Amino acid sequence: MSVMAPAARPQRAPESTGSTRRRVSLVRRRATTLALAVGVPLALLTAAHALVPDILGLGLVWDNALPWTWVVLPVLFLVLLVARTPGAVIGLLAPTLVWAFLFGPGVVPMGDARSAVPAEASLTVASQNLGPEGDPAVIAASLQASGADLIALQEIEDHDREPLAATLDEQYPYSVLTGTVGLWSRYPIADSVGLKLGLDWYRAINAVVDTPSGAVSVYVIHADSARPGAHAERDVMLAELADTVAANTRDRIVVMGDFNASASDRALAALQSEVSEPNQSEGGFGLTWPAGTPLMRLDHVFVRGMTATHNAVGDAEGSDHHGIVSSFRLDR
Template sequence: MSALLEKPRQSGRPTPPRRRRSRPALAIAVCLASLALALLLAAHVLVPRMLGLSLIVESALPWFGAAIPVLLVAGLIARSRGAVAAAVIPAIVWGVMFVPALVPLTQSAGGASGTLTVASQNVEADSGTAAESAQALAAQGADVIGLQEMDDTARAEVEAVLSESYPHSYGIGTVGVWSKYPIENAQALDLGLGWQRGIAADLATPTGLVSLYVIHAASARPADHEARDEMLANLADYVPRDENARLIMMGDFNAGSSDRSLAGLTGQLAEANQNGGGFGFTWPAAFPATRPDHVLSRGMDVTSNTTLRAGSSDHLAVITTLAL
């Protein structure tokens, strides 16, 4: 037989699989982006205030976590262990910062002395549904209802629907509070700007006085948030001077939970996790993306904390129950 017709001899060794080539440019980009994201998360307080940059970044800070899966996938596409490891760094930083706040609140029935349920909502001046909001919050069993962004018409409508069940009330400027318990020493809160957007009072509960503050902070926009910053700084100064061991501060602070301007308050007062977990975003109501509305407290354990759509406001309401 001719040698030309013979089959080629097998070497006996399998052909090695073709190695897919790494993408060094993509790997470097993932590493740099990952480190930049981790630095932004960990050191967001260093972001400059100019042009409203700090306000924008800190309002959206939890959402920066959405970039982490993208970086991980890009690291895998780049076939670089270093890039994948770099993408894990912002994931760890984000987890340390935000995961504790996502854990559902451990609910309890409260102490033997009972509970106090407070509700707060910015009812939106032009919504025309302040009374509807008030009725919805009353139906949730709130003992105290604090409302913000009311005009005279809205205040009168709320008073008409709440006065029978909530005989104690006080209002000034854009804020008002209605209570089943007596309100003592109620006064406008001087926040140094000459604006009537805050109330300070003593709430006479069956177990003694609880300090109550209802706040409607100045609006915060990227190019205009100095007034809000000053109001929150002055508000933080009231906390250590308050003589009551138990204190509740609620309202529209126009500052998300990650906003540095709120740190003076959250460093002294606690804000409970949500019953079902999550961030408890309250604005805008149609698709909540941040939380300018808060119930802060000291001296009492929170047994329930949730948000609720009430009326047609662009803010969700916050309803919190505390053990007396």
């Protein structure tokens, strides 16, 4: 009995070397085009974000989304690994360098130098938006536990005033409340005035606090809300605040509260030319809103004439905003 050998399978002709090279070259060209098409416009739009027109709220959204543009950079790096061309290098380096220039210095950890400052020469401030559902007594107690000398609260409703007074008045015997904002102080408040900042109602305070190392001019603000296509009143408030601070001749100034604007928002630029915000002690952006998964830093402490020794984001304690606590050395 004979056994027939199985029929041989047809062999595929090997692909030519030239065809493979052409395919690889095409992939690399497309990757290079993609890197340049994404990276270069991203760099230009980031560097000149204040020039992006605010049509349908595009400018507002882009300004406040800028810190998150870094998520595109790892993708461009992978594209560079595929392309391996000078064009792809440009597509990655351009937005990387712009992002690093704009945001790199601000995310470096500042550290904690509070222990090197005598108590009488130190000032600690805390600020938080109570939010629509936050327990005012719990939030106030949390800020008090931080050791703050000044506590600023925003979005205060009439029914919040009694629990806030019951929690804070014993350790902070000096206070002023105007509209939806309030300031509690361990030290005497020599003078205070409500600020409308271009609107028809009060959403800010300016008070002069007499600390053991001299007077400090303190502003507390709850800026109007900002949504795409609906942020004109917020812009007016921030512009008026910048002008008010610029006209303030006192050596030491604190401006804190809920600004409804991140640090890259063009509406804050004028104020940032008058006062500065310290880096976070542990680095990063110090995001404060929304409380569950913070995506933006809407709450700030800006200063002039003082040296920061500590700056950190605290717990939300039921608010939709995290609180912030900052300490400063009162330079004479």
